[in-house]
Amino acid sequence: MSPLLSVRGVHKTYTSAKRSTVVALEDVDLDVGEGEIVALIGPSGCGKSTLLRMMAGLDTDFEGDLDWSVPPRPGKDIGFVFQEPALLPWRTVRRNVALGLEAQRDTSEQGREQVANLLDLVGLTDFADSFPKELSGGMRQRTAIARALAYNPRILLMDEPFGALDAITRDRLHDDLLRIWETTHKTIVLVTHSVEEATYLADRVAVMSARPGRIKAIHTVPLDRDRTPETRQLPEFAKFSGMLRQELV
Numbered sequence: 001m002s003p004l005l006s007v008r009g010v011h012k013t014y015t016s017a018k019r020s021t022v023v024a025l026e027d028v029d030l031d032v033g034e035g036e037i038v039a040l041i042g043p044s045g046c047g048k049s050t051l052l053r054m055m056a057g058l059d060t061d062f063e064g065d066l067d068w069s070v071p072p073r074p075g076k077d078i079g080f081v082f083q084e085p086a087l088l089p090w091r092t093v094r095r096n097v098a099l100g101l102e103a104q105r106d107t108s109e110q111g112r113e114q115v116a117n118l119l120d121l122v123g124l125t126d127f128a129d130s131f132p133k134e135l136s137g138g139m140r141q142r143t144a145i146a147r148a149l150a151y152n153p154r155i156l157l158m159d160e161p162f163g164a165l166d167a168i169t170r171d172r173l174h175d176d177l178l179r180i181w182e183t184t185h186k187t188i189v190l191v192t193h194s195v196e197e198a199t200y201l202a203d204r205v206a207v208m209s210a211r212p213g214r215i216k217a218i219h220t221v222p223l224d225r226d227r228t229p230e231t232r233q234l235p236e237f238a239k240f241s242g243m244l245r246q247e248l249v
């Protein structure tokens, strides 16, 4: 698989206002293949969000290289989904999803169609004219995912996107994301604390060590790409997620 993004020798140090320094990332190398779902797991504070923010271009103050097969266009090629959906409360679901297109002054019929297709993809067509406060937590996060996909980014970066949801909603959103992937084949980098989430969703899982964050191991998930709720019951699923859990301690 050809890498869409190669992270090479990345090193990141934060300096606080009091001049103390924190080495957040050290010698990080990681390839993200085109169309691949890569999960990043690791103990709290190991630098997962820092790495994702670098990939998003939100943090450019680091040593090392991010080599893209094609350099991403700012605000166009990278979609970001955070733990909190951060929707605009005065906009309807449809207009929240259309936000990125509006920012690019895309008011075309094609743009409107794209929004309608995305609402359909995330199962929110019937709520297109609802406001965020009228939605459940899962629906809000679906809206955020549709918004991130609206301008058709080449890569979707997700930072604990399901972390604030209850277990049943989370499982549903996992299946939604897999369905979205089947339709779009988007490259996805997913930061998660959950070894089960990483196992269910990812093609490969990068395990990071505690601070300073390094990539400790990269594992290919030994499951068919075609995952269904039954996959969670397979012995390979339990074995692989158990192995990841062991690696985290």
Ligand SMILES: Nc1ncnc2c1ncn2[C@@H]1O[C@H](COP(=O)(O)OP(=O)(O)OP(=O)(O)O)[C@@H](O)[C@H]1O
Residues within 6 Å of the ligand: 014, 015, 016, 022, 023, 024, 042, 043, 044, 045, 046, 047, 048, 049, 050, 051, 211
């Ligand atoms: N803006 C900042 N200024 C100073 N230190 C920071 C800053 N952002 C993060 N850090 C430090 O860098 C390290 C990595 O933080 P980061 O948020 O990337 O970790 P994480 O793995 O995403 O954590 P968590 O799983 O708890 O969300 C932590 O020690 C954190 O305190």
